[in-house]
Amino acid sequence: MRDISARELKGHNILAVERFWDNTRWMIEFSVLRPSTAYGSPGEEMRLFLTEDGYQAALQSQQRREIKIKRYARVIEGHRFYRLPRRSKERPADRAREARTECARYRP
Secondary structure, three states: OOOHHHOOOEEOOOOOHHHHOOOOOEEEEEEEOOOOOOOOOOOOEEEEEEOHHHHHHHHHHHHOOOEEEEEEEEEEOOEEEEOOOOOOOOOHHHHHHHHHHHHHHOOO
């Protein structure tokens, strides 16, 4: 199976006019899971540029398992800012520092 970003998606083109509208806030790329949705047929992959209300409606559709959002980005003045998974607040350098401190405690 090819990556969702490697194929042409249905819905809005990446340079669609909707992307540059003043009230556009979100871009989502998703797969349609159920035939009863307004988004398309099952198995289709789509991209939409949405207002805040449209994004909330898409999130509700995902909760009802009608669609599965694969990627999403915040849109500001036509620029896309992709959301990344949250990282752990603890960094490897912090753990190494704690280990050195712990070892120093047991030195004679």
